[in-house]
Amino acid sequence: MSLPLDYPRDPARPAGGSLTSLNERSREIFRQIVDSYLTSGEAVGSRHVARLLPMALSAASVRNVMQDLEELGLIYAPHTSAGRLPTELGLRFFVDAMLELGDIGPGEREQIEAQVKAAAHEQPLEAVLGDAMSMLSGLTRGAGVVVTTKDNARLKQIEFVRIEPERALAILVSEDGSVENRILHIPAWLPPSALIEAGNFLNARIRGRTLLEVKIEIEASHQAAENELGELTTRLIDAGLAGWADNSGGGQQLIVRGQGNLLQDLTAIEDLERIRLLFADLETKKDVIDLLNRAEGGEGVRIFIGSENKLFSLSGSSMIAAPFHDEQQRIVGVLGVIGPTRLNYARIVPMVDYTSKVVSRMLQRR
Incomplete structure (x- = not known):
């Protein structure tokens, strides 16, 4: 193929x-x-x-x-x-x-689907993706990586707690059970009642939706929000949601599984130094995230080889990556495999592609 x-x-x-x-x-x-x-x-x-x-x-x-x-x-x-x-x-x-691609065997397809399906019923999204990357790492003998944005999480509840005169803690509970805390800068003169009213206003609208979706709705009905909450509370919501939803890359998280696989099958002492450099690359999370984000440029699998990107310019490694989508077919993350340039491309390309499709279906069902 x-x-x-x-x-x-x-x-x-x-x-x-x-x-x-x-x-x-x-x-x-x-x-x-x-x-x-x-x-x-x-x-x-x-x-x-x-x-x-x-x-x-x-x-x-x-x-x-x-x-x-x-x-x-x-x-x-x-x-x-x-x-x-x-x-x-x-x-x-x-x-x-x-390159002629191979195909995924029925056993591997069942393993991928079973792993993602089993985790999806019991665990938060981050844990599901981590399990999927562990499984993909084991099948490909490379390091499985995934980057996704927390701003795409479907929320269940939000609460504001003042921790200093000019700072408040926003507690976000997602439908998948994960909890995230974010620091919000607020005016020192803002009354405590404004935080309570803002939480009530958002909790009436936020269940099952993302921060960005709620922000867009509030902007569209700004006048109505002002009438309901008053100017102070509306300014709090506008400032907070704008900062969260527009913070490019700020909500992204990186998950890496199976780094130990990169230490197997060494053919020369020089490979050990290459692996050390690759580990250093993986610790530089921003570069890995930037590279994975480049994979969002197309719907299909992307292959990055060696010095084609700055991240692997020294370690002589490659990445095979593919995006996954939510129920609106929006790209919400990218997953892939990192390994030496002599990866088994014919086998791993369809495996990464199939895993991204299984994860997409899981997200759409959730």
């Missing part, structure tokens, strides 16, 4: 032009080099490639083709007289032009 039609090719990568004119022999030799790398992580020489080819070619002929591929920037020699490995450009070309 080839890549789906909605798979977004990366227009910034120069994997076109003369690369698309590679003949069948060159493509087959390049495919064998990439397949060997994805399987073992090791460089492959011309003699070994010649034995793998479906056509009869001498090792000398294979070396000539490998030289051409190297000049195109698709492969390189890690050491003098060593075999060849694909470059990041080569991997991008392989993914965009040659």
